[in-house]
Amino acid sequence: MMYGFEWDTTTPLTYASSILPIILIGLTVTLQAAAAGFAIALVLGLVFALLRRSRYAAVSWTTAVIVEFLRDTPLLVQLFFLYYVLPDYGITLPAFLTGAIALGLQYSAYTSEVYRGGIEAVPRGQWEAATALNLSRLQTYRDIVVPQIVPRILPAMGNYLVAMIKETPVLSVVTVLEMMGLANMIGERTFEYLVPLTLVGLIFLLLTLICSAGLHRLQKALPKAGIPLR
């Protein structure tokens, strides 16, 4: 029994339907972790992308090395690092938050590249025109750059969100009870892993199929010319 739901292992079908409510509770945790992680990745990635464009070589190089390091090391080890090392320095966070931060850190390396690609795709002539029109840096970004890069980066960001949802099961190793963690616990108690794990796999499959269909529609709906902010 878990979360007040009793399982019934008489046949695979009754087993699946009896544990579905438990797995769905896990699904909400999975989605919350991905949402929190993605919010962190969106903000931190932008910070990295802007620091990367800094005039000071020391700043842009340091950022480049940090981003490369985050991108080339495994999420699992980064997660262990945060989970075990932070408490040694007096920072004790709930496992869920540690997990979300780890996801956010890893994916900020990816999103920063998306931002950078988007910014660099704005033709040089437009930056020069903005200077010629005496626009401030803020005005250039707000009125020229951002409206053009938003539709350009949205599909790539969407892909990373889907990828992140699929990586949340890793958080189960630091005791976050998302879908896979729960399926595993059910398996440990009933000695019957096939049904819970298959169920989780199917839910992931359904989730990614829905997300890719949504992304496809989004890509078609986006205006090619850009989205005005004002």
Next chain:
Amino acid sequence: MEWLSYLPALSRGALITAGITLSAIAIGAVAAFAAGIARVEGGRALSLVALCYTELFRGTSLLVQLFWFYYALPLVGISFEPVATGILVLSLHVGAYGSEIVRGALQSVSVQQHEAARALNFGRAQTLIHITLPQALVEMMPAFGNLAIETLKLSSLVSLISIADLTFRAQSIRNLTLDSAGVYSLTLVGYFAMSLVLMLIMRLIERWVRRGAAFPRAAHS
């Protein structure tokens, strides 16, 4: 200096990580080309099989796949050694991603190339081997480079099915010494170094492919 004492165990783990990663890249490449070519050139049945494989392995999480093969399959009487399971699942997983790269690159070869091959009376297999694949392969290489790094990173998950790779050793040392900062910093640096080496290898392969050395020149003369 106590972290120096971790090095022997960690480097043994790193060797296992390297072995699993390289095997998964090699087997994954075979799966990627088989499924990618089947999607483009295969008949209806073959491309449907390839599509199902790709969607199944791209649509579910690697950790779920690993646990499924490790815990669930033995219950229906199929079981492998943990290392074999790890390599197999990792290969199939990255192979599914790779097949999308192969498919995209094959489809990006221009129609004129196909028409020219037709005009020269090339068969389908000849067109694929001598015309489209050599061009597509050059397009694929940068994406394959990224996928190779991804494979190395994902290989850390096999530690969760009790394979003594770099992550697994780090975990055991930390449980023994409680020196989390030292062990995990060293492990992260280890993975970073391996990524850089892997990147270098992929660059060399890319340069080799760009020179056209991967394909026989007989058809050109």
